[in-house]
Structures are given as structure tokens and as C-alpha cells.
Amino acid sequence: MSEIKSVLRYVFTLLVIMPTMIFALGTAGNDLNFDGIDDVAVVADHALLDSLAKQYTIEAWVNLSAFTTAPRIIDRANVFSLYLDATGGNHFEFFSYKNPAVILKSNALTTAGWHHVAVRRIKQGANYTTTFFVDGLPSGSSSTSADLVLLAGNTPVTLGNTLMTGMVLARPWKGQLDEIRLWKIGRSDAEIAANRGIPLTGGEAGLLALYELNEGSGQAFADKSVNHLNGTMGTNPLTVDVNDPNWNPSLATVGLNLTAPNSGVLTIGAPLAISWVADPALTAVNILFSVDGGVSWMYVVYGTANDGSYSTYVPGYPTAHALFRVADPTNVSRFDDSDAILTLSGVGSWQKTVTKEAEDAVISKPMHINWDGHAFDCTFIYTSHDLEGIAEITVTIPADGLYSLWGRSRSKGSTRNSYFVSVDGGNEYVWDTEKRDLWIWDKISHRGLTGVAGVSAEIDPLLFTLTAGTHKIKFRGREHYTRLDRIRLTNDLTAGYWDEPATWVELVNPPDGEDGGVVVRGTDYLITWKSRNISNEVTIEFSKDDRVFTSPILIARGTDNDGSYLWHVPDESVDDAFIRVSDGDGGGCPMDQNWDAFTIINPSPQITVLTPNGGEKWQVNTSHEISWSSKNFSNAVDVALSVDNGKNWTTIATNKPSIGAFTWLVPNLPSDVCLIK
CATH class of the missing domain: 2.60.120.200 (Jelly Rolls)
Structure with a gap:
């Protein structure tokens, strides 16, 4: 049996942070x-x-x-x-x-x-x-x-x-x-x-x-x-x-006692049998490893059965400072580490990586495919409803190993940044994507019970023990409009990814927003975009109430790729309007469109008092013309007078045309702060 007998401290790292020993723990009882x-x-x-x-x-x-x-x-x-x-x-x-x-x-x-x-x-x-x-x-x-x-x-x-x-x-x-x-x-x-x-x-x-x-x-x-x-x-x-x-x-199951691995050199990717004895009242244990002598820790598996053994593969992280740990999931102060520092050694070309496009998944609605100029192949998947929609991606793993899963995602707003993720029908994890309106590669993690959405994850990164062959990765919609471009599996746990498409176009205006935007019908509107490594011409299209551009309306074909185009907005109201900019003659990638629909609205109604227009001096009991004009308005109007600079109003005419005039007899109410409306 073994027991923790040393002072705990907390250390900040970029990996999973656990209470750690100042020195490696692990001597068995x-x-x-x-x-x-x-x-x-x-x-x-x-x-x-x-x-x-x-x-x-x-x-x-x-x-x-x-x-x-x-x-x-x-x-x-x-x-x-x-x-x-x-x-x-x-x-x-x-x-x-x-x-x-x-x-x-x-x-x-x-x-x-x-x-x-x-x-x-x-x-x-x-x-x-x-x-x-x-x-x-x-x-x-x-x-x-x-x-x-x-x-x-x-x-x-x-x-x-x-x-x-x-x-x-x-x-x-x-x-x-x-x-x-x-x-x-x-x-x-x-x-x-x-x-x-x-x-x-x-x-x-x-x-x-x-x-x-x-x-x-x-x-x-x-x-x-x-x-x-x-x-x-x-x-x-x-x-x-x-x-x-x-x-x-002792191998009595008192406390926690990691029995293997406890020392030596382990070959990356080789089968690894982790064994322990633990308090029999525990139904599950966590298994972790460290590559820096116990300063920081990553999970090999979370909540595996407390049956004394777990089969995996040596992690892909070359180091001469490795430790393994078995821990109580309910009490972070209860754990046992390897008796001595281990070495994880890479032999040959052990690194393996598999990349798949999200849109290659088998999709069930309301999971959909849509366009984005910064996505690979200009396409991505998303769900249009919370807690609905499934995308199942089949991958072929070239070698046995312990793999991390990466996703290239784009999220915006407070309710558009998470998926449920599972592998081969196993546990379903909550992956909180980055809350930024940018395409970002991110190691898939699990919020767990102690994580905070957008701040921290309990398990970061998630690691999966996979054998060579076919596996299925399922993304289930959790929050609507969380976009996923592509995924990557790798056994190289030192890897980081920042790659993006070599050519792209990005629509800047109209902008995306949580509630879209508005454009006035029959006016001129400046469409703007940015691009990289595309041709000298672009095609611009318009879609009414249809995000997927089933029947696009051409705005301009082959216009100069100078980043802007002045568009005369159609003289009609549209609830959900979309603009698409694409390379050359259009119809293919690179292309981009606004994600959040904008609305084409009627111009605001306007009434303008023509006379009096300010500065006039009218004598009481004399007659003068009051006139007005209007725009985008055809209903009858009322006319009112204020002699106290707008604090109080008295109606002086009713049911007049939207454009008109009438002769008014000035009342005996002397004032130098009169207003007409």
C-alpha cells in the first residue's frame, strides 16, 4: 500500500495542472x-x-x-x-x-x-x-x-x-x-x-x-x-x-499504488501495460503522465475502471523526465507516481498524422455544410439547432498509438462554441472551442466537472488509445452555428498546428453579427472583401432568404479584385439577405459569404416642415402659410404648435395630406420660442 506523505503545491503550466509533489512520489508501501x-x-x-x-x-x-x-x-x-x-x-x-x-x-x-x-x-x-x-x-x-x-x-x-x-x-x-x-x-x-x-x-x-x-x-x-x-x-x-x-x-489495495511502469526506457508507440492496486471502494481511477518530472500532467485516460490494469501505448513525447500516475478521480490529493524517472524514446519515423475534412462526414440534419473563404476547400459543417445534428467522420489510423485529436473551428458569440465529441462509440466529451471569430486549430479537450466554458478544461488535451485501422469520430451538435472545418489525429504529442488555406477570400462588408445587420432598399451600399493568392477578378452574387445560394442573383462578374464594389441595393424588402464573393467567374472555391443574414428594409419615413423654417417673426392675428414635405410616407398628418419650446403642444390642424400646406391665423399667444411640428 502507499499513501501521500509530502507537501502539495500548485504549478501553472500550459498542460493539465494537478497538485504535484515537489519530488516524485511512488515508493510502494x-x-x-x-x-x-x-x-x-x-x-x-x-x-x-x-x-x-x-x-x-x-x-x-x-x-x-x-x-x-x-x-x-x-x-x-x-x-x-x-x-x-x-x-x-x-x-x-x-x-x-x-x-x-x-x-x-x-x-x-x-x-x-x-x-x-x-x-x-x-x-x-x-x-x-x-x-x-x-x-x-x-x-x-x-x-x-x-x-x-x-x-x-x-x-x-x-x-x-x-x-x-x-x-x-x-x-x-x-x-x-x-x-x-x-x-x-x-x-x-x-x-x-x-x-x-x-x-x-x-x-x-x-x-x-x-x-x-x-x-x-x-x-x-x-x-x-x-x-x-x-x-x-x-x-x-x-x-x-x-x-x-x-x-x-505490498500489493494490498490500500490507498493507491502504481506498480508499473516504475523505471526504465520506454519506446514511443510500443504497447504499454499500466498496472496498479487501489482502494477497492474506488470504482474508477485516472491515469496521467508527466514529461517534465512531475511539474505538469496530461491524462492518459480519465475514469477508467479500477480493475488494476490499463493497456495503451507509450506516449509520443520524447523526454528523459517522464513519470506516470494513478489518481483518485474524487480526491486530487490521493495518487501514486512512478518510483523513478523514466525515459520515453522515439525510434525511427514514429510520428503519424491523419487529416480529414469535416464535410467528408456522414451527416444527419440539422447538421449542414456551408461556405467560408478561410476554410479548407471553402466548406465547413455546423448545426443549426442546439443539441441536434451528427457528423460521423471515418479515419484510418496507420499505427497503434496514443493519439490527440485536433479540430479547426470558428466560433463567435456566447452560444456558438461547443460540440459533443466521441470516438468509436465511447464516452461523449464536451469540447469548448475558442470563443473567437477566427479559424483556429485547437486540441480537443473536455470541460468535465471542474472546467469553465471558454476558460479551462478538466482534461486538456483528450488522448485516445487507438489501434491501427478504421475508427469513427462523432461530432454531435451542442451549440448552434459552431463551425468545424477539418480534424487531425496525431500520435506526436509535441505537435502544434497553424496551417490555413494558401488561397482565400474573406467578405468584410456586410459583416457578420449575432443579429445580422440592415441595409436600406434602393440605396448604394459598399461591398468590401480581402483576399490572398487569387486572380485579378472576382464575381459578386446576391441571395434572398437562402444561405446556400440555390438561385444566386448576379451583382457583378469579373469585376476588379480591388477589395470593394458599390452595389445599388434592389428596391425590395428582404428578411434574410446574403452576399457571396468568389474568385474569377465564380461558382467555386475560393469564395466567401456573410454567415449571419442581413435585412433589406424600407427607408425610414421622413416629414420635413418647410415653413416656418426658423427665425420668422409673425404678428398675432395675421395669416401665414404652413407647409411641409414627406418622403417614404403617405398617410395623413396632424399639425401642432408649441409656444414653450416644445414642452407642450396644441393641435392646430388634422387629417392633412402627407405633402401640403394651409393658411394659418396666428393666435393671440405672444412668444419668442414657438415651434411647429
């Missing part, structure tokens, strides 16, 4: 290996041991390699004994010397290897109930016998054997013992199950003694609890003797 003949470990008698009485919990991790006669796990002569019995199948037994004939039995074990065993006595109502637990679950029948209370004693506690008079060293354990825990309380079912694989601090309430057995050498082993009931090896605590068990690297 240890256990005691008993020879099955005469080995023993001893905890001297102490008055505190008598606190194991009416209520108690006794726990151990055990791995029996060969059977002997009733081999002892934990024993206190004349007080209690926990052991394994083969009668009727290998099962655990426990008794108190108050009445050794009352024996509590677990169910028979069905598998070999490491097991967690616990015996617990707890008061339930008026009775005390004693129960076995094997691998976190109740096992066998419980007993309410009063004979399972533990008596006070004056003998030591022994591990792996007994010092009982008449059978001294005659009940040897052959195999390994680890993580011995003695509690003076009855632990709950949930506590036993959930904490059997979690390293303790030693300060837990009710803990009498904790033997982690991690020393790895020497004649003594420590009690990590506050009671310090330390133990010694063999029958002579001062020197090595034949009764000493051996220290042994």
Missing part, C-alpha cells in the same frame, strides 16, 4: 511476509489493549499463499483469536477465550489473493451483535452471544502466529499481512466498507492501534495511532532471528 513455519510479530502487553472489550472492530488485509493448521492473523493468548480455517472451505473464524467453543465463522472464500477481513462487535438495542466482514461486506451469520465479549488479559498481541501456552508458534501464517487496525468501538457497515482501502491519519475517534507496516526494514513496526503501541519482529526484539517475518512490497 510494504507488508510483512510470514514463512508459515515459525515467524511472528509481537505487540507487547499494555493496559490499553484491554479496551477491546464489549465493542470492538478488528481489521486486517491478508494474502494467504499456502495453508497451515488454523493460521493466526491476529491473536492475543487467552483473550481472542482471528484465524483462517479450511474445514468446509477456507473461511475466517473468530473466538473469545471467555468460551472458545463459541466460534464466529465467515462464508467460504471463493478467490485467492488479497482480502480484507474485519470482525465487529457492536451494541444493537439490548444485545451486542458480532459480525464478520469480508471485502467490505457482511459474511456468514452474525452472533449475539455474550461469549464473544473480550476479557482483560496480560498477554501480547501477535501477528501471524500465537504465543498461547501449549501451542507457541504452532499456528503460523504463510503469506502476507498488512494494514492491521484495532478499534475499541464497533464501526458501522458503511465505515468498514468505505474506509477499508483508505489510509488513516491515526487520529480517528475510537482507533486503538494502526499498523500500516510500511517500514520496509528493521526490527520494529510502528503504531500510527496516538497510543503508540509499537511492535517488534520475531522472538528477539533487538536482533534478527529465525522467527522474523520479512518485509515485502
Whole structure:
């Protein structure tokens, strides 16, 4: 078993940031290996041991390699004994010397290897109930016998054997013992199950003694609890003797212990078997690697089953400073690293890259294909509705490896920048694209639970273990109008991409915008564009209510590629209007169009007062003409007077034509701030 025992710090990098050790962690924990003949470990008698009485919990991790006669796990002569019995199948037994004939039995074990065993006595109502637990679950029948209370004693506690008079060293354990825990309380079912694989601090309430057995050498082993009931090896605590068990690297599933890879030189692209042992209460673990000695980390896989092994390929990142890590997905402070720095070595032309156009995908609506002058082949895909539309791209991988997936995307606004991504029908990830209205290559990442859209991702980059052959990559619409141009898979994890089309044209005006724009019908409007490496002429087209230009209306063919064209807007209203600029005679790439539709609207109605026009001095009770004109307006008008500079108005004529005049008798309301409207 292993446990984190060093100070954590946080380091900023461009990779996935995890709490990291100042020095590489990864030395496995240890256990005691008993020879099955005469080995023993001893905890001297102490008055505190008598606190194991009416209520108690006794726990151990055990791995029996060969059977002997009733081999002892934990024993206190004349007080209690926990052991394994083969009668009727290998099962655990426990008794108190108050009445050794009352024996509590677990169910028979069905598998070999490491097991967690616990015996617990707890008061339930008026009775005390004693129960076995094997691998976190109740096992066998419980007993309410009063004979399972533990008596006070004056003998030591022994591990792996007994010092009982008449059978001294005659009940040897052959195999390994680890993580011995003695509690003076009855632990709950949930506590036993959930904490059997979690390293303790030693300060837990009710803990009498904790033997982690991690020393790895020497004649003594420590009690990590506050009671310090330390133990010694063999029958002579001062020197090595034949009764000493051996220290042994442990594979008990306590904490987290990365068992491979732990050292050496790994060839990039070669098969890599990552193995570990971990707290059995964990359903999943994360596996990561570092190329800079533990400063920063990348995920090999996130949330893989806690079954002890994961097969992948050596990452494509040449370095002499590599480490691997197994980590608890629910607690970033629980992890274990390789025991030593590794080297990842590239041999030959190991780099492999596959590029595919997004529009080559098999598409289901509302996923669509459209045009953009800065996209490769001028085309890209997008979904027109949130949470709908699928594009499935088939790729052929040339070699086994651990691959990163890149996408060239363009996003704008607060709701146009994410896809769901999955490979070969696996987990679906949330990829937040860059929130910029530019075509950008980006390693596909996963927002996860801790990421923030547009700020950070929990897994960055996503890596995929792929074998040579055909694979399917699925992009499912998450937010509408998120554009995807092409994808790239590479096993070269050092690679970066900035490539763009060698020739392009970009429509500048009319501009794109979240809500489009407006143009007035029957007016002149300046269309502008930029380009690179295209011909000296362009074609400009117009489309009404049709983004895909099914029936384009020609504005100009073969006009000079000078970046601008003055267009006389048709004298009609159009709700969704589009302009397209293309190279030469048009009809092909390079070409570009406005993405967000603009609207052609009627001119704003205007009414202009002609007389009076300001500055006139009209006498009261005299007649004068009031006249007006209008534009884009044909309804009747009313005429009003203000004698207080527009604060208050009085109607002086109604239902007049939109263009007209009438003779007005000036009222007896002297003022030098009069207005007509």
C-alpha cells in the first residue's frame, strides 16, 4: 500500500495542472511476509489493549499463499483469536477465550489473493451483535452471544502466529499481512466498507492501534495511532532471528499504488501495460503522465475502471523526465507516481498524422455544410439547432498509438462554441472551442466537472488509445452555428498546428453579427472583401432568404479584385439577405459569404416642415402659410404648435395630406420660442 506523505503545491503550466509533489512520489508501501513455519510479530502487553472489550472492530488485509493448521492473523493468548480455517472451505473464524467453543465463522472464500477481513462487535438495542466482514461486506451469520465479549488479559498481541501456552508458534501464517487496525468501538457497515482501502491519519475517534507496516526494514513496526503501541519482529526484539517475518512490497489495495511502469526506457508507440492496486471502494481511477518530472500532467485516460490494469501505448513525447500516475478521480490529493524517472524514446519515423475534412462526414440534419473563404476547400459543417445534428467522420489510423485529436473551428458569440465529441462509440466529451471569430486549430479537450466554458478544461488535451485501422469520430451538435472545418489525429504529442488555406477570400462588408445587420432598399451600399493568392477578378452574387445560394442573383462578374464594389441595393424588402464573393467567374472555391443574414428594409419615413423654417417673426392675428414635405410616407398628418419650446403642444390642424400646406391665423399667444411640428 502507499499513501501521500509530502507537501502539495500548485504549478501553472500550459498542460493539465494537478497538485504535484515537489519530488516524485511512488515508493510502494510494504507488508510483512510470514514463512508459515515459525515467524511472528509481537505487540507487547499494555493496559490499553484491554479496551477491546464489549465493542470492538478488528481489521486486517491478508494474502494467504499456502495453508497451515488454523493460521493466526491476529491473536492475543487467552483473550481472542482471528484465524483462517479450511474445514468446509477456507473461511475466517473468530473466538473469545471467555468460551472458545463459541466460534464466529465467515462464508467460504471463493478467490485467492488479497482480502480484507474485519470482525465487529457492536451494541444493537439490548444485545451486542458480532459480525464478520469480508471485502467490505457482511459474511456468514452474525452472533449475539455474550461469549464473544473480550476479557482483560496480560498477554501480547501477535501477528501471524500465537504465543498461547501449549501451542507457541504452532499456528503460523504463510503469506502476507498488512494494514492491521484495532478499534475499541464497533464501526458501522458503511465505515468498514468505505474506509477499508483508505489510509488513516491515526487520529480517528475510537482507533486503538494502526499498523500500516510500511517500514520496509528493521526490527520494529510502528503504531500510527496516538497510543503508540509499537511492535517488534520475531522472538528477539533487538536482533534478527529465525522467527522474523520479512518485509515485502505490498500489493494490498490500500490507498493507491502504481506498480508499473516504475523505471526504465520506454519506446514511443510500443504497447504499454499500466498496472496498479487501489482502494477497492474506488470504482474508477485516472491515469496521467508527466514529461517534465512531475511539474505538469496530461491524462492518459480519465475514469477508467479500477480493475488494476490499463493497456495503451507509450506516449509520443520524447523526454528523459517522464513519470506516470494513478489518481483518485474524487480526491486530487490521493495518487501514486512512478518510483523513478523514466525515459520515453522515439525510434525511427514514429510520428503519424491523419487529416480529414469535416464535410467528408456522414451527416444527419440539422447538421449542414456551408461556405467560408478561410476554410479548407471553402466548406465547413455546423448545426443549426442546439443539441441536434451528427457528423460521423471515418479515419484510418496507420499505427497503434496514443493519439490527440485536433479540430479547426470558428466560433463567435456566447452560444456558438461547443460540440459533443466521441470516438468509436465511447464516452461523449464536451469540447469548448475558442470563443473567437477566427479559424483556429485547437486540441480537443473536455470541460468535465471542474472546467469553465471558454476558460479551462478538466482534461486538456483528450488522448485516445487507438489501434491501427478504421475508427469513427462523432461530432454531435451542442451549440448552434459552431463551425468545424477539418480534424487531425496525431500520435506526436509535441505537435502544434497553424496551417490555413494558401488561397482565400474573406467578405468584410456586410459583416457578420449575432443579429445580422440592415441595409436600406434602393440605396448604394459598399461591398468590401480581402483576399490572398487569387486572380485579378472576382464575381459578386446576391441571395434572398437562402444561405446556400440555390438561385444566386448576379451583382457583378469579373469585376476588379480591388477589395470593394458599390452595389445599388434592389428596391425590395428582404428578411434574410446574403452576399457571396468568389474568385474569377465564380461558382467555386475560393469564395466567401456573410454567415449571419442581413435585412433589406424600407427607408425610414421622413416629414420635413418647410415653413416656418426658423427665425420668422409673425404678428398675432395675421395669416401665414404652413407647409411641409414627406418622403417614404403617405398617410395623413396632424399639425401642432408649441409656444414653450416644445414642452407642450396644441393641435392646430388634422387629417392633412402627407405633402401640403394651409393658411394659418396666428393666435393671440405672444412668444419668442414657438415651434411647429
